[in-house]
Amino acid sequence: MNRSGLSVSAFALTLLAAAPAGAQATPRDQATAQTLFEEGRRLMQAGSYPEACPKFAESNRLDPGAGTLLNLALCYEKNEQLASAWVTYTEAAADADRSGRQEWVKKGKDKAAALAPLLTTLTVLVPARTRVSGLEVTRDGQPVSRAEWGVKVPIDGGDHVIEAHAPGHEAWSTRVTAPPKSGALAIEVPPLPKAAAPVEPPPPDRGAPERAGGTQRTIGAVLAVAGVAGLGAGGFFAFRATSKHDDAKSDCNADETRCGPAGLASYDSARQSxxxxxxxxxxxxxxxxxxxxxxxxxxxxxxxPTALRAPGWTF
Known part of the structure; x- marks a missing residue:
């Protein structure tokens, strides 16, 4: 085994022996952190880096410590999340320096320095013509501050979403795929188009009273026409009743006391009409x-309506 491989293996063994060491955690958090740490070690030894890294991260959240950070950084490195590994190695070295663990300070700094040339970077360019009032830029949902505009920022490999939005403008977004190492990406945020003007609601309908009167007149006219039709129908049946009565007379005697079948039928029809x-x-x-x-x-x-105003009164 060459020196490089031996050095990495020895470093990994040192980290796997390092347990979380925080003084601020509650006993319950310490116990949970230790359990997660051990599970992270088991998964990392099995090569299950995507599952191991979240265990170390949660263990460090519950009970922060340089040892846990170094294990988390190594897990990120093995999982080809080099930017996350670089940041975590640097944080671990600073934490170890505060706790007086100089051997871990050196390991963290050395590993961070070794990763630095391999990092993939992303530069978000925001030209002056794009910088409208209230402009906000995000990367993977996290704000990209103005200080970061135009600066090469280390990122992990994989897909990343860049978005921009501003009041009164349409939102913009794009997706980029970063290589795991040694990449240099640059994205320019274009000027955001003006948003479409909101649709104004229609003005209140001030013709309602006039239309209400028109409706009443329409109903009145319909009723009047129906009344005329009723009178016409009444006149028709009145004429029919008279006609049937005359027909009945022709089939009855002079005093209408005796009638044949046809006369009786005519009398009945006359009464109905x-x-x-x-x-x-x-x-x-x-x-x-x-x-x-x-x-x-x-x-x-x-x-x-007209208001007539007098002192203390409104009519």
């Missing part, structure tokens, strides 16, 4: 009168 005529004439007359009243009493136009 007379009844229908009476109903039709009454209903038609009522509809005609009601329709005329509705038509004549309908409002003729819309007029705003």
């Amino acid at each position: 007379a009844d229908v005529a009476t109903i039709a004439l009454i209903a038609g007359g009522a509809l005609l009168i009601g329709g005329v009243v509705l038509y004549l009493t309908a409002p003729r136009g819309a007029r705003a």
